[in-house]
Amino acid sequence: MTAPVSNSPETAIAVDGVxxxxxxxxxxxxxxxxxxxxxxxxxxxxxxxxxxxLLRCFxxxxxxxxxxxxxxxxxxxxxxxxxxxxxxxVELRRxxxxxxxxxxxxxxxxxxxVAYGPRLAGISxxxxxxxxxEKALRGSALWxxxxxxxxxxxxxxxxxxxxxxxxxxxxxxxxxxxxxxxPCSALDPVATAKVEELILDLKRDYTIVIVTHNMQQATRVxxxxxxFYLGEMVEFDETSTIFSNPRRQETEDYVTGRFG
Ligand SMILES: Nc1ncnc2c1ncn2[C@@H]1O[C@H](COP(=O)(O)OP(=O)(O)OP(=O)(O)O)[C@@H](O)[C@H]1O
Numbered sequence: 337m338t339a340p341v342s343n344s345p346e347t348a349i350a351v352d353g354v355x356x357x358x359x360x361x362x363x364x365x366x367x368x369x370x371x372x373x374x375x376x377x378x379x380x381x382x383x384x385x386x387x388x389x390l391l392r393c394f395x396x397x398x399x400x401x402x403x404x405x406x407x408x409x410x411x412x413x414x415x416x417x418x419x420x421x422x423x424x425x426v427e428l429r430r431x432x433x434x435x436x437x438x439x440x441x442x443x444x445x446x447x448x449x450v451a452y453g454p455r456l457a458g459i460s461x462x463x464x465x466x467x468x469x470e471k472a473l474r475g476s477a478l479w480x481x482x483x484x485x486x487x488x489x490x491x492x493x494x495x496x497x498x499x500x501x502x503x504x505x506x507x508x509x510x511x512x513x514x515x516x517x518x519p520c521s522a523l524d525p526v527a528t529a530k531v532e533e534l535i536l537d538l539k540r541d542y543t544i545v546i547v548t549h550n551m552q553q554a555t556r557v558x559x560x561x562x563x564f565y566l567g568e569m570v571e572f573d574e575t576s577t578i579f580s581n582p583r584r585q586e587t588e589d590y591v592t593g594r595f596g
Pocket of ligand 1: 360363381382383384385387388389390398401467
């Protein structure tokens with residue numbers, strides 16, 4: 337399905353007519369959508385429908401997969417086509433951060449996990465780094481739990497804390513957009529609730545796109561939801577509309593659990 341794309345100053349991501357292939361296999365078909373600044377958009381749909389592929393297009397993570405490429409269409413972030421020669425993929429990935437399904441802290445201290453990105457960006461002043469680490473850990477609602485153990489291994493944290501640490505690591509480099517690929521799927525309900533609360537808090541400063549298999553999670557955190565099926569975007573609308581009054585039968589069948 338294609339939808340009109342309006343690339344206004346309020347647009348964070350504008351996708352227009354994108355096809356994506358892994359080798360000869362077409363994983364995304366004519367996707368057009370627009371994500372507004374500081375909104376939370378959820379991608380839902382059955383396994384293999386292309387949600388993660390589209391998410392990974394936004395920071396060109398798919399470049400790392402041999403033979404994988406956008407074969408037609410454009411993806412603009414802040415009005416700039418992300419495949420154009422002036423875009424450095426490493427800088428793009430700083431601006432468009434990513435949080436993965438399974439938390440993946442580095443085998444270092446809590447402090448070093450958060451300071452890693454800013455250090456790579458050339459910040460070496462200890463007090464500046466201390467400030468960045470504290471701000472990122474506060475921003476990810478982890479500071480009070482870890483402030484007395486910053487020099488201990490990140491592996492000593494619980495799964496939910498590790499996931500919030502990964503979010504802190506992502507926001508420490510001041511991205512504009514945060515992509516989340518099923519960030520709570522490995523967490524228990526209490527840790528999930530904390531991460532969801534955090535996602536809602538982050539909306540004040542960031543644009544967030546989240547892939548989730550959890551319908552309740554999509555309704556709890558997102559402003560708008562896109563439903564994908566077999567590489568196509570079937571419907572994209574206000575989350576309340578997608579879940580209570582979808583226009584398409586496939587969407588209704590999926591959100592009511594009839595398939596998927
Ligand atoms: N690295 C890859 N190489 C080849 N094909 C891939 C690769 N990654 C994904 N695919 C294929 O692309 C299609 C879309 O996969 P994708 O992971 O984007 O779906 P998804 O909706 O995120 O699924 P899930 O909910 O299971 O994570 C699937 O057919 C999948 O097999």
